[in-house]
Amino acid sequence: MEDLNAILAPGMLVRHPDHSEWGIGQVQSNVGGRVTVNFPDTGKIVIDGRRIALVPVFDA
Template identity: 65%
Template sequence: MSDMNSLLQPGMLVRHPTREDWGLGQVQSNIGGRITVNFEHVGKVVIDAAHVDLVPVFDA
């Protein structure tokens, strides 16, 4: 898990770096390198933090 992914907590807003079409996502959980995110356009997705570095959004 990247350092940034390890800091993600429930309620934080993120974007997927290669799936702009998924829209803004809200972190639901971050347990053992598996991050569950509820994205605007695709719903709930479980992200493997070893393969994807989510991008935090602070100005949404």
């Protein structure tokens, strides 16, 4: 999973594959497989990129 998240950079938009209710979040950082994402209503969440493959959003 980490390889899929390797392309994520600060400012990119993503969705969490298991929590669509969180909406579209913006990547804050991606360091050592830990991706920090700021979701509109949920706030900042640190995601273990080795376990969860975030879905990039290109059409928002």
